Amino acid sequence: MNRICVGLLFMSIVSVRGDCPNGYVRHDDSCYKFFSSVLATWAESLTYCELFESKLAVIETEREQTFIEGLLSREWHTGASDGVWVDGTDLLIEGEWVWADDGTPINTQGYNKWFPGEPNSLGRRGEDCMDLLHHEKYNWNDNSCERKQNFLCEIETEGSSGMGGGNANNGIIGK
Known part of the structure; x- marks a missing residue:
């Protein structure tokens, strides 16, 4: 009887967590993980996410931005970097910002939250x-x-508009 109760408890915990792997947090049709103890360049971050069958985060709505702000605020700690890499880039054409995962232009997407004066492409x-x-x-x-x-x-x-597994095979930087 105790084994059945433990099994049912485990199954209910798994179903509450949804389809997210261990360490990821679910929001709408995505699961997110903030790697707060790993420092990497943007390209290394892309690769690191791919190792976990994911991608750098793409922020498509204000609702998603608000969720991410809350997640990062809760998990940020002394020693974590001030900046957190996400999927946006203008590496291919200066000033034309896209989500690297699929090449979607950021400025025509309808949502963005650039800090005033950004992007500014400072430095040599x-x-x-x-x-x-x-x-x-x-x-x-x-x-x-x-x-x-x-x-x-x-x-x-599953059910999201993306590629399901988070593989960046069709992106501008993908495999």
Whole structure:
């Protein structure tokens, strides 16, 4: 009898967590994981997410942005980087920001949350990769892709408009 109760309890915990892998948090049709103890360049972050069958997070709505702000605020800690890598880039054409996962233009998407004055592509090497800045309430910022920062991965679950498993095979930077 005790084994049956433990089994039922385990099954109910799994169903509450949804389809998200261990360590990921569900929101709508996606699962997210903030890698707060790993520092990586933007390209390394892409690869790291792919190892977990996910992608760098793509922020498509204000609702999703609000959820991500809450998640990052709860999980941010002393020692975590100020910036958090997400999927946006203008590496291919300067000033034309897209989500690397599928090449969707960011400016025509209908939602963005750039910090005032951003993107500004400061510095000799420019700033071609998007991060969310902790000290600026997770507004969007362009930064040097070579900076080592924490990152946010996303897995789109079944029923979402994406590719289901989060594989970036059709993206501009994909395999």
